[in-house]
Amino acid sequence: MTHSTSPGREFLSGSTDAIRIVPLHLPEALTKPIKEAGPATPPQLTYRNGQLLTNVEVFTVFWGPAWNSAPASGILTQVNSFFDAILTSALIDQLNEYSVPGYKIGHGKRTGTVTITTPHIGKSVSDHAIRVMLQHAIATNHAFPPAGPNTLYFIYVPPGTAVVQGGSRSCQAFCGYHDNIMGKIFYAVMPYPGCSGCTGGLLPIDALTSTSSHELCEAITDPVPGQGWYDDVNGEIGDICAWKTKKIGTHTVQLEWSNKANSCV
C-alpha cells in the first residue's frame, strides 16, 4: 500500500484503496496556488454499479471512558443531536440526484448510541483493531443493532487517541474515514479533533460535525469505496469539497459535490 501527499490533497492508493478519508485542513498559503490553477480535471462523479445506502440507519459508538466526562460527554450529546437533525434535513435531500434504479436515497435516522469501555483503547488504535471490536460487538453486545444494508456504525475515538489506517495516522494525514467489511458492515471512524489540521479553525464540535457529514454523505453514495459514486481523479463526493462548510440549522456541515450544479453545494 502506498501513500503520497501533495498540498491540500491526500491520496491513498493500493489494490482496493479508493480515497475514503477526510484530508487535513492546510493553511491557505499552501492551498491557494492549487485553487488559482483550478483542478486539472473537472470533477464528475460516475456510478460504478455498486450498492448505495438508501435510508441510512446511523448507530453511534463512543469508545473509551473519556466519553463519560466533560468535555467529551458534551460533544457526545451534541453529535447525537446532530444526527437526529441532519438525517432528515436538506443535507440528505441534496443527495437525491445520486439515486439510481434500485437505490432511492432518502431520509435516514439514528437508531441508537452506545458508550463502550471494553476493549481498552490506548494512545493509538489501528483500523484492524476497530474492525475486530466492531465485529465482536455486533455478535455479542445486544446494544448493537445487527448489520443491515442501511446500517452505518459511526465510531468516535476519544481525545488523545490516534487512529492508524493504511499506514497513515490521524492528525498527520487524515481526520476521519469510512469503509466496509466484506460489503456487509459499513462504518466510519472519527478521531477526536485534537489538532489544528483537524479543527481547521473551527470549534471541536463544529469540526467533528463537518467531518462526520463528509463521511456520512460518502458512506451513503459510496459505501464500498470506489464501487458507488466516484471520481477517479478527485475521489468521493466529500473529498472534492473538503473543509468548505455551511450551517444547516445550528449544525456545521461540509459542502458536497453536485454533478447537477457542477459545484460544491
Ligand SMILES: [Zn+2]
Ligand atoms: Zn472523503
